Amino acid sequence: MINVEGLTKTYGPTRAVDNLTFGVKPGMVTGFLGPNGAGKSTTMRMMLGLDNPTAGRATINGQDYRSLKDPLRQVGALLDAKWVHPNRSARSHLRWMAASNGIPTTRVDQVLEDVGLSAVAGKKAGGFSLGMSQRLGLAGALLGDPGVLLFDEPVNGLDPEGIVWIRKFMRALAAQGRTVLVSSHLLTEMSLTAEHLVVIGQGRLIADCSVKEFTSQAQRTVTVRSPQLAQLHEALTRAGLRATPAADGSPALSLLDVTTDQVGDIAAANAIALHELSGSTASLEEVFMTLTAGSVQYHGNSGGPAGQPSNAPGPHGANHPNHGGPQ
Numbered sequence: 001m002i003n004v005e006g007l008t009k010t011y012g013p014t015r016a017v018d019n020l021t022f023g024v025k026p027g028m029v030t031g032f033l034g035p036n037g038a039g040k041s042t043t044m045r046m047m048l049g050l051d052n053p054t055a056g057r058a059t060i061n062g063q064d065y066r067s068l069k070d071p072l073r074q075v076g077a078l079l080d081a082k083w084v085h086p087n088r089s090a091r092s093h094l095r096w097m098a099a100s101n102g103i104p105t106t107r108v109d110q111v112l113e114d115v116g117l118s119a120v121a122g123k124k125a126g127g128f129s130l131g132m133s134q135r136l137g138l139a140g141a142l143l144g145d146p147g148v149l150l151f152d153e154p155v156n157g158l159d160p161e162g163i164v165w166i167r168k169f170m171r172a173l174a175a176q177g178r179t180v181l182v183s184s185h186l187l188t189e190m191s192l193t194a195e196h197l198v199v200i201g202q203g204r205l206i207a208d209c210s211v212k213e214f215t216s217q218a219q220r221t222v223t224v225r226s227p228q229l230a231q232l233h234e235a236l237t238r239a240g241l242r243a244t245p246a247a248d249g250s251p252a253l254s255l256l257d258v259t260t261d262q263v264g265d266i267a268a269a270n271a272i273a274l275h276e277l278s279g280s281t282a283s284l285e286e287v288f289m290t291l292t293a294g295s296v297q298y299h300g301n302s303g304g305p306a307g308q309p310s311n312a313p314g315p316h317g318a319n320h321p322n323h324g325g326p327q
């Protein structure tokens, strides 16, 4: 179990993490969601003792990471998949990790098998694709068979097959009763992987709830098209509903948070013909962007309110949990 209490980190004038408090429970995947620059990596680094909090505390199984006995047996982490000596084979990389953490080397072939790397175990890790490197990173995280796992943006750069594989893998780890925290800036991805969400923006907590609760905040829009649009508009207004001209300029009206039944009944009561009456729900990404609006630090090139967040590497890019203690 992971606990974060009043966790704060400032870098000069930047409040990267701002008084965060939440818990991560075992037996389910918890998504740690936030736009780029929200403070996810910084929070995870503090959980792993790689950064010191300015205030507050992050504990794993009730203790600071640095006080954990045999940390690799309690916590596994994947922060930067490319952190492997390029000339070492996957097997020798894991053997070195095992040896330096007092883990029997017999575990190495087991975890290579678990992540599907047995066939390339003797190959140099420097030649691995990103997907293979992610698997090797996962193998390293699992080496000590830990009950707590932290993954920072594990699907970044993976192909669709790799994404499906890693999703299933994380869910299987949680189903074994482990505590699994996975960060991402993509709500749709998280809604397919996680059961619970901790959402942050500009270092602050925005939501701590089930995926279901979070996505139910999506607004419903009703679109209605009629040859008697002006009459319909009047009738809807008289009934206390707020209709606006359709955003695409078509001869239709849009209404928020009403049902198609309400609109259809009003039209029928006023003998107004309808040519279309349809309802739609905002996409998950729209909900996420609305809730985190104003808290996006990096904007991509695609423009929109939050844009497609760019993958600008943070200053933490070169670091990794070395499992041998803090750096």
Ligand SMILES: Nc1ncnc2c1ncn2[C@@H]1O[C@H](COP(=O)(O)OP(=O)(O)OP(=O)(O)O)[C@@H](O)[C@H]1O
Residues within 6 Å of the ligand: 011, 014, 015, 016, 017, 034, 035, 036, 037, 038, 039, 040, 041, 042, 043, 185, 297, 311, 312, 313, 314, 315, 316
């Ligand atoms: N070592 C550092 N020195 C200065 N500022 C930092 C450092 N590490 C992080 N920051 C800043 O802290 C804020 C949070 O960054 P962080 O990388 O934790 O966010 P994130 O949610 O993980 O985003 P991303 O998905 O882009 O990695 C950003 O403003 C970032 O520039």
